[in-house]
Amino acid sequence: MREIFVSDIAAKVAELCVRACVEVSPEIRRLMQAARPLDAGLGGQVLEKMLLNQEIAKSERMPICQDTGMVVVFVRIGQDVRIVGGSLDEAITDGVRMGYDKGFLRKSVVEDPIRRVNTGDNAPAIIHYEIVPGDGFHITVSPKGFGSENMSRLVMLVPADGIEGIKNFVLETVIKAHSNACPPIIVGVGIGGSFELSAIMAKKALLRKLGEAHPDPFWAEVEAELLVKINETNIGPAGLGGRLTAMAVHINTYATHIAGLPLAVNLGCHVNRHEEGEL
Amino acid sequence: MNEIREITTPLTDEIIQSLSCGEMVYITGKVYTARDLAHGRIMVMLDAGEAMPFEFTGNIVFYAGPSPAPPGKCCGSIGPTTAGRMDLHSPTLIAHGLKAMMGKGLRADPVRAAIRAHGGIYFAAIGGVAALMSKSIKSVEIVAFEDLGTEAVRLLEVEKFPAIVAIDSRGCCIYDR
Known part of the structure; x- marks a missing residue:
């Protein structure tokens, strides 16, 4: 049985939180650089500012966006791992506190959804655990901004709505979100499973490496078609018009009930913060 | 491309009326931050007749x-x-003399109507280019609600802060185009 110390987990979480908030993924950067020359209007100027902002943020270790999110953590723990030195939940929460303090990241969490007093340290995080065979420990940190989170939607379609029902709802979600979700966005889609699983799948879809298609050619084609349709809306960077409204559509699917067709659409802004690490 | 126009606060009616939707501007001068919780408190203070x-x-x-x-x-x-999250309160604030707002995204019809009726203006700033934008901030001072942390009201002295006229004083909106 492999032992992992909670102090190492906390340090890793802190490091990942800061990196996710100050560095954009190389795939996002490459995609924006490629799109920039194709857009002579306001949208192109916005892309240029986004690229410049990424450089400043990285070199000065400043957050790319002032909204450094509420931290969503996905942990994949091997069943042969033993966590020692304290509680795993607390270690992750401590890591968030440390990262947000030392990284000068914004504290954007309120303790109660109605009474709304800021917790002052960006804790608690939202933690999802998955137990897998082996002795690995994999952690993904996704500090989720709420400009895009607020524009996300979930619907329980019926089987008869079919693939067209899915496409229409995804497209409608992006159009309603418009500039609020900070385009060019990443569109995470969860289809099937149950009410809650569709939402978790949509969130996980935002974590997929940009440019990787769904392994099933049927769904890969739906992703490609939706991306084209979304980019025909001319919403554009920051909603100011242009060809790049979304950088990717990522779909995750799961088996579902004979009566159901759950569908969740989680939008990620043009920063789409997330970082992963192993221990 | 034309030279980008620089405007300086206080924004007079004359300046506001001279701006058209879709126009890019650089703002220099004083800007006050206020978001969700600050708006909630300001509304309570207005109801109570406080300054x-x-x-x-x-x-x-x-x-x-x-x-x-x-x-x-x-x-x-x-x-x-x-900005849409402030839509519920903005028409009241506009009726009490607030003319210029800056945020991100679409506004509800009542806000647009209030802007038109009172000769106001709504600027859109670009979301998520925040390290770059910080370069335009010359000083920051908390003026109210310090307990709200990041949601406190802050007075910012800005220099050449980039924004786009999203709704002009005639009610024309850039997102309609």
Whole structure:
């Protein structure tokens, strides 16, 4: 049985939180650089500012966006791992506190959804655990901004709505979100499973490496078609018009009930913060 | 491309009326931040007939909550939050003399109508270019609701802060185009 110390987990979480908030993924950067020359209007100027902002943020270790999110953590723990030195939940929460303090990241969490007093340290995080065979420990940190989170939607379609029902709802979600979700966005889609699983799948879809298609050619084609349709809306960077409204559509699917067709659409802004690490 | 126009606060009616939707501007001068919780408190204070935490006339309200300033800097990363969340309160504030707002995204019809009726203006700033925008902030001072943390009302001295006229005083909206 492999032992992992909670102090190492906390340090890793802190490091990942800061990196996710100050560095954009190389795939996002490459995609924006490629799109920039194709857009002579306001949208192109916005892309240029986004690229410049990424450089400043990285070199000065400043957050790319002032909204450094509420931290969503996905942990994949091997069943042969033993966590020692304290509680795993607390270690992750401590890591968030440390990262947000030392990284000068914004504290954007309120303790109660109605009474709304800021917790002052960006804790608690939202933690999802998955137990897998082996002795690995994999952690993904996704500090989720709420400009895009607020524009996300979930619907329980019926089987008869079919693939067209899915496409229409995804497209409608992006159009309603418009500039609020900070385009060019990443569109995470969860289809099937149950009410809650569709939402978790949509969130996980935002974590997929940009440019990787769904392994099933049927769904890969739906992703490609939706991306084209979304980019025909001319919403554009920051909603100011242009060809790049979304950088990717990522779909995750799961088996579902004979009566159901759950569908969740989680939008990620043009920063789409997330970082992963192993221990 | 034409030279980008620079405007300086206080924004007079003359300046506001001379701006058209879709126009890019650089803002220099005083800007006050206020977002969700600050709006809630301001509304309660208005109802109670109390004095406002800052003068509305001529000033710009910026829907923003900056990240903490790192050592050696006056301001952390800063940028607009979704303006639509303030839609419920904005018509009342506009009726009480607030003319200029800055944020991100679409506004509801009552806000647009209030802007048109009172000769106001709504600027859109670009979301998520916050490290770059912090370069335009010259000083930051908390003027109200310090207990709200990032949601406190702050007076910012800005220099050449980039924005786009999203709704002009005639009610024309850039997102309609």
